[in-house]
Amino acid sequence: MAGLVGSKPTDVSVGFVSMKFEQNRAEERHRRILDAALKVFSHKGYRESSVDDIAGESATSKGGVYFHFPGKQAIFFALLERAARMLLDRVEEAIARETEPVAKAEAALHVVLRTFGKHRALARLFLVEAYGGGREFHTRLMEFHELFIDVIKRHLDDAVAAGAIEPVDTELAGRVWFGAMNEVITHWLLTDHPKRLEDSYALLRPLIFHSVGAEMPVHVGDGANENR
Amino acid sequence: MAGLVGSKPTDVSVGFVSMKFEQNRAEERHRRILDAALKVFSHKGYRESSVDDIAGESATSKGGVYFHFPGKQAIFFALLERAARMLLDRVEEAIARETEPVAKAEAALHVVLRTFGKHRALARLFLVEAYGGGREFHTRLMEFHELFIDVIKRHLDDAVAAGAIEPVDTELAGRVWFGAMNEVITHWLLTDHPKRLEDSYALLRPLIFHSVGAEMPVHVGDGANENR
Amino acid sequence: MAGLVGSKPTDVSVGFVSMKFEQNRAEERHRRILDAALKVFSHKGYRESSVDDIAGESATSKGGVYFHFPGKQAIFFALLERAARMLLDRVEEAIARETEPVAKAEAALHVVLRTFGKHRALARLFLVEAYGGGREFHTRLMEFHELFIDVIKRHLDDAVAAGAIEPVDTELAGRVWFGAMNEVITHWLLTDHPKRLEDSYALLRPLIFHSVGAEMPVHVGDGANENR
Amino acid sequence: MAGLVGSKPTDVSVGFVSMKFEQNRAEERHRRILDAALKVFSHKGYRESSVDDIAGESATSKGGVYFHFPGKQAIFFALLERAARMLLDRVEEAIARETEPVAKAEAALHVVLRTFGKHRALARLFLVEAYGGGREFHTRLMEFHELFIDVIKRHLDDAVAAGAIEPVDTELAGRVWFGAMNEVITHWLLTDHPKRLEDSYALLRPLIFHSVGAEMPVHVGDGANENR
DNA sequence: GATGAATGAGACTTCATTCAT
DNA sequence: CATGAATGAAGTCTCATTCAT
Numbered sequence: 001m002a003g004l005v006g007s008k009p010t011d012v013s014v015g016f017v018s019m020k021f022e023q024n025r026a027e028e029r030h031r032r033i034l035d036a037a038l039k040v041f042s043h044k045g046y047r048e049s050s051v052d053d054i055a056g057e058s059a060t061s062k063g064g065v066y067f068h069f070p071g072k073q074a075i076f077f078a079l080l081e082r083a084a085r086m087l088l089d090r091v092e093e094a095i096a097r098e099t100e101p102v103a104k105a106e107a108a109l110h111v112v113l114r115t116f117g118k119h120r121a122l123a124r125l126f127l128v129e130a131y132g133g134g135r136e137f138h139t140r141l142m143e144f145h146e147l148f149i150d151v152i153k154r155h156l157d158d159a160v161a162a163g164a165i166e167p168v169d170t171e172l173a174g175r176v177w178f179g180a181m182n183e184v185i186t187h188w189l190l191t192d193h194p195k196r197l198e199d200s201y202a203l204l205r206p207l208i209f210h211s212v213g214a215e216m217p218v219h220v221g222d223g224a225n226e227n228r
Numbered sequence: 229m230a231g232l233v234g235s236k237p238t239d240v241s242v243g244f245v246s247m248k249f250e251q252n253r254a255e256e257r258h259r260r261i262l263d264a265a266l267k268v269f270s271h272k273g274y275r276e277s278s279v280d281d282i283a284g285e286s287a288t289s290k291g292g293v294y295f296h297f298p299g300k301q302a303i304f305f306a307l308l309e310r311a312a313r314m315l316l317d318r319v320e321e322a323i324a325r326e327t328e329p330v331a332k333a334e335a336a337l338h339v340v341l342r343t344f345g346k347h348r349a350l351a352r353l354f355l356v357e358a359y360g361g362g363r364e365f366h367t368r369l370m371e372f373h374e375l376f377i378d379v380i381k382r383h384l385d386d387a388v389a390a391g392a393i394e395p396v397d398t399e400l401a402g403r404v405w406f407g408a409m410n411e412v413i414t415h416w417l418l419t420d421h422p423k424r425l426e427d428s429y430a431l432l433r434p435l436i437f438h439s440v441g442a443e444m445p446v447h448v449g450d451g452a453n454e455n456r
Numbered sequence: 457m458a459g460l461v462g463s464k465p466t467d468v469s470v471g472f473v474s475m476k477f478e479q480n481r482a483e484e485r486h487r488r489i490l491d492a493a494l495k496v497f498s499h500k501g502y503r504e505s506s507v508d509d510i511a512g513e514s515a516t517s518k519g520g521v522y523f524h525f526p527g528k529q530a531i532f533f534a535l536l537e538r539a540a541r542m543l544l545d546r547v548e549e550a551i552a553r554e555t556e557p558v559a560k561a562e563a564a565l566h567v568v569l570r571t572f573g574k575h576r577a578l579a580r581l582f583l584v585e586a587y588g589g590g591r592e593f594h595t596r597l598m599e600f601h602e603l604f605i606d607v608i609k610r611h612l613d614d615a616v617a618a619g620a621i622e623p624v625d626t627e628l629a630g631r632v633w634f635g636a637m638n639e640v641i642t643h644w645l646l647t648d649h650p651k652r653l654e655d656s657y658a659l660l661r662p663l664i665f666h667s668v669g670a671e672m673p674v675h676v677g678d679g680a681n682e683n684r
Numbered sequence: 685m686a687g688l689v690g691s692k693p694t695d696v697s698v699g700f701v702s703m704k705f706e707q708n709r710a711e712e713r714h715r716r717i718l719d720a721a722l723k724v725f726s727h728k729g730y731r732e733s734s735v736d737d738i739a740g741e742s743a744t745s746k747g748g749v750y751f752h753f754p755g756k757q758a759i760f761f762a763l764l765e766r767a768a769r770m771l772l773d774r775v776e777e778a779i780a781r782e783t784e785p786v787a788k789a790e791a792a793l794h795v796v797l798r799t800f801g802k803h804r805a806l807a808r809l810f811l812v813e814a815y816g817g818g819r820e821f822h823t824r825l826m827e828f829h830e831l832f833i834d835v836i837k838r839h840l841d842d843a844v845a846a847g848a849i850e851p852v853d854t855e856l857a858g859r860v861w862f863g864a865m866n867e868v869i870t871h872w873l874l875t876d877h878p879k880r881l882e883d884s885y886a887l888l889r890p891l892i893f894h895s896v897g898a899e900m901p902v903h904v905g906d907g908a909n910e911n912r
Numbered sequence: 913g914a915t916g917a918a919t920g921a922g923a924c925t926t927c928a929t930t931c932a933t
Numbered sequence: 934c935a936t937g938a939a940t941g942a943a944g945t946c947t948c949a950t951t952c953a954t
């Protein structure tokens with residue numbers, strides 16, 4: 001996972017005048033390109049998007065884009081990384097709010113589903129477009145999948161250890177949960193979506209809980225009051 | 229679903245020579261191109277594959293390919309259709325061999341997993357490459373997903389009706405099953421796969437059975453004696 | 457030198473209809489592109505010439521050019537090869553017409569000078585533009601130089617063996633001759649050239665002859681009646 | 685020739701701080717850029733070198749380079765000028781050390797060969813890369829050639845006047861000498877060079893001397909004790 | 913004076929598709 | 934029917950040069 005989640009320090013100061021302003025401008029442009037790319041990629045698909053499109057959407061020139069990123073693929077990766085970091089942060093938060101192991105595992109899933117439900121573009125990126133960029137993309141994508149599956153797995157392990165659920169292959173269970181969620185979201189993504197994705201979750205819960213033989217908790221610490 | 233599963237009539241009369249022969253030759257060429265395309269697409273990915281690659285692999289010329297298919301995308305669709313038809317045929321067979329509704333539902337899943345396990349190229353086509361061809365591809369792909377999910381759903385409905393399992397949202401359950409399977413196969417596809425995909429199934433079974441509150445059947449009529 | 461001078465057989469017949477016509481068309485286009493490239497390269501310089509220019513000049517499309525040649529550099533090499541072959545052929549002819557070893561050595565030089573004098577574009581290609589294409593170009597160019605120098609050297613060796621001239625480092629002498637000629641032609645090429653290049657030769661002769669201590673021959677079999 | 689050899693005045697007054705210091709700093713930067721450019725150009729070739737490369741090598745920024753020079757081409761010209769000035773200075777020195785006209789003419793040649801032999805980068809610049817920059821480069825380059833040829837010519841004229849050699853076309857003779865030397869150096873430059881360039885000179889001498897019908901001097905005041 | 917972000921023209925190349933033979 | 938030459942639009946990327954800070 002190494003590369004997917006990390007921090008990029010940009011505080012290096014050079015020269016004899018404050019670089020602060022320059023740096024901010026650069027960072028702001030960097031972000032604007034990324035935002036534009038997300039929009040373009042999720043709208044037209046990775047392959048159909050041209051660097052020109054991204055340049056146009058970000059009100060920059062093509063050369064400007066290439067100044068900030070070495071290439072189209074790198075933009076996609078940066079996007080994935082940024083989104084993954086954001087998702088993981090939210091997941092951590094949500095997990096911290098829960099106390100029961102199973103609830104923690106569930107929280108990971110729920111947050112992803114809720115976040116994707118609110119950010120269609122992001123969902124497309126991860127669940128659809130990421131497949132359209134060739135071999136290297138697949139590797140990165142799998143890293144991301146495994147990352148989330150592992151979070152689920154670890155908390156299911158805890159649940160087993162605590163006797164909350166019967167012993168099962170927790171990695172596989174994590175994968176099943178994740179795959180189930182993926183399919184639900186992808187379906188929502190690629191068809192007309194009459195009802196909000198979030199609503200499916202109520203129905204999805206018992207299925208995944210039962211899959212690992214867990215009792216349905218009486219109350220869900222749903223964290224539904226999150227904003228953004 | 230209309231287009232995905234159907235028959236392509238090739239009975240158009242041509243000339244004054246043995247139509248039979250002509251037709252066979254044309255059909256044979258048609259099939260050879262499809263086989264070549266499967267090989268090429270699953271090896272290099274849809275976008276990275278050129279029509280020239282396919283022509284080369286099928287020992288035809290580019291013009292020849294364009295005689296048999298209107299374009300590159302059409303080849304991919306034809307491939308998907310052919311594969312879907314094959315898969316569905318096998319699914320039907322397997323279902324017919326089972327008597328219990330839940331077992332029938334399971335059989336649908338199992339056959340797909342087993343078939344993909346044996347035909348990696350096919351699996352790549354459906355689970356990975358199909359995402360790389362833009363909007364229209366996604367629609368077709370979803371049609372295919374729904375088709376299989378529907379098979380599962382119908383038998384789960386039967387199971388509910390027969391009182392074999394508790395009432396659940398059977399469509400969602402079908403989707404969960406399918407999504408779980410997809411994730412398992414995709415993982416197997418995109419990483420080194422030390423053990424055969426088939427082996428994961430034994431572990432996957434209890435999870436999906438429990439998800440719908442079904443008892444694990446003592447013995448699976450596993451149809452493991454199928455060839456190809 | 458291997459690649460620089462050789463023959464490209466194109467007589468392979470495939471299919472069931474005469475390929476003669478197709479082949480001719482292709483060959484004709486091939487040649488037209490080469491001719492156009494010579495014109496463009498010698499007019500604008502290698503780097504300043506774009507493939508578009510060549511396509512335009514040859515009344516083809518850019519794609520057409522790329523069908524016949526793998527890239528811009530390959531066109532240049534092909535041009536060099538074709539010209540080298542032509543030059544060498546003429547050199548061989550001229551040498552065959554002479555009987556004295558020194559006269560043979562001289563003939564090699566003379567033919568090149570005369571040919572370049574008539575085909576400025578060719579001269580530019582070899583003497584100027586060939587330097588503008590990076591490392592690989594230099595290697596090829598040196599191969600060409602060595603080729604001609606070697607012809608001179610061999611006949612000077614004969615002259616030494618025959619006692620016509622004093623023993624000298626014949627390779628170096630060949631290089632001196634060649635270099636002298638190059639400078640004369642290059643100067644003619646890169647400045648206004650009031651008088652014909654050919655006229656310089658009468659003055660150049662005694663210098664190069666004396667350099668190897670050869671008597672000036674009373675009469676040069678000058679082959680001046682060559683056409684083209 | 686005007687521009688090629690001259691002095692660049694940098695006495696423009698700037699501000700209220702020690703002008704001397706400012707000026708030195710500017711000059712130092714100017715020189716550093718030129719040194720870097722020589723390194724880069726001779727290593728990668730003119731076209732392949734980017735202004736960024738030069739900026740990097742000179743530990744400046746791209747903007748800094750553009751402050752000191754109006755453009756990439758100007759850097760190359762400045763380099764050529766600086767090198768030509770240096771070469772000519774050395775030539776003058778060497779000529780002054782000789783007394784015989786023919787020896788003076790030879791000295792010009794010898795110094796160039798020796799200098800290039802010691803500074804490969806310089807040799808590449810003049811003999812190879814200078815061709816790769818389009819029309820304007822060629823003009824400048826020819827100016828330089830003529831300059832050196834003229835030096836040789838003048839001393840050969842003296843030699844003729846002094847009766848040391850027979851009357852010949854001295855300009856052409858100068859060109860022959862120069863061209864011969866060029867070819868020898870270029871060959872040394874573009875191939876593996878087992879032996880030092882300087883060593884070829886001993887063999888080259890008799891050839892060029894004889895070319896103008898000069899006696900080989902018993903001893904050359906070779907100036908071999910020059911450093912750098 | 914210096915810096916590095918930004919520009920934008922243009923280069924090479926690929927390839928789905930068409931079509932004359 | 935088959936072939937392969939031809940087309941042309943589009944794509945990614947480079948880089949000399951400019952300019953705000």
